[in-house]
Amino acid sequence: MKITPSSSGEEIASMALAIHELVNRLPTTMRTKNSNGVRIEDGKIINYDYTGPVLERVLNKGTICRGIPKSGPYKGSPVVVVPVIEEGKVICAIGVVDITKGIFSDLVQIARRPELITPKMSKGEFY
Numbered sequence: 360m361k362i363t364p365s366s367s368g369e370e371i372a373s374m375a376l377a378i379h380e381l382v383n384r385l386p387t388t389m390r391t392k393n394s395n396g397v398r399i400e401d402g403k404i405i406n407y408d409y410t411g412p413v414l415e416r417v418l419n420k421g422t423i424c425r426g427i428p429k430s431g432p433y434k435g436s437p438v439v440v441v442p443v444i445e446e447g448k449v450i451c452a453i454g455v456v457d458i459t460k461g462i463f464s465d466l467v468q469i470a471r472r473p474e475l476i477t478p479k480m481s482k483g484e485f486y
Contacts, residue, residue, distance in 0.1 A: 362443070364392035364450045368407035371451065372397050376404070378453060386433065386456035388440075390414050392449055398432070413440045417452040 362371055371389055379387040379399045390396025390410050398409035411431045417424050417440045424440045433456045440454035 362391065362451055364448070365394055366391045366451070367394050368397045368409065372404055372407070375399055375453070376402075378455075382455050385458060388414055388454040388456070389451060390418070391451040392418050396451070411438075411454070413438050414452045414454055416440075417442050417454075418449055421449045 360374060362374065368390070371391065375387055375389040375397045376399060378389070379385070379402070384400075384402055387399045388396065388409055388411055395408045395410045396414075397404050398406040411433065412428050413424055413426055421442050421444065423442070425437070427437055428434050437457040438454050439457070440452050442449045443451045443453065
């Protein structure tokens with residue numbers, strides 16, 4: 360598969376679907392620099408002509424963005440969008456929507472805090 364800055368939603372759909380499955384079917388979006396892309400939910404492509412404000416920001420800046428869109432279908436939900444860069448140029452952006460509203464990442468951070476395990480407690484109490 361060759362993804363170019365002008366690849367269409369139809370052309371990038373199989374890659375986006377694979378990523379969607381890898382992230383346990385969290386809503387996934389992907390678009391290229393010069394063409395709108397796909398929006399995927401529950402294993403199905405919802406839109407082959409999709410763009411969003413965070414996807415566009417990442418395409419323009421070329422850096423990872425974690426944020427909460429103020430508009431669009433994922434308004435109010437945390438998203439992570441990453442650029443795909445080839446030969447120093449951004450060719451596309453891929454985003455995942457955290458429909459848990461950050462609960463999962465909060466639990467991971469809590470589990471990593473060493474102060475939760477005291478000498479009087481055994482690790483067995485947490486596992």
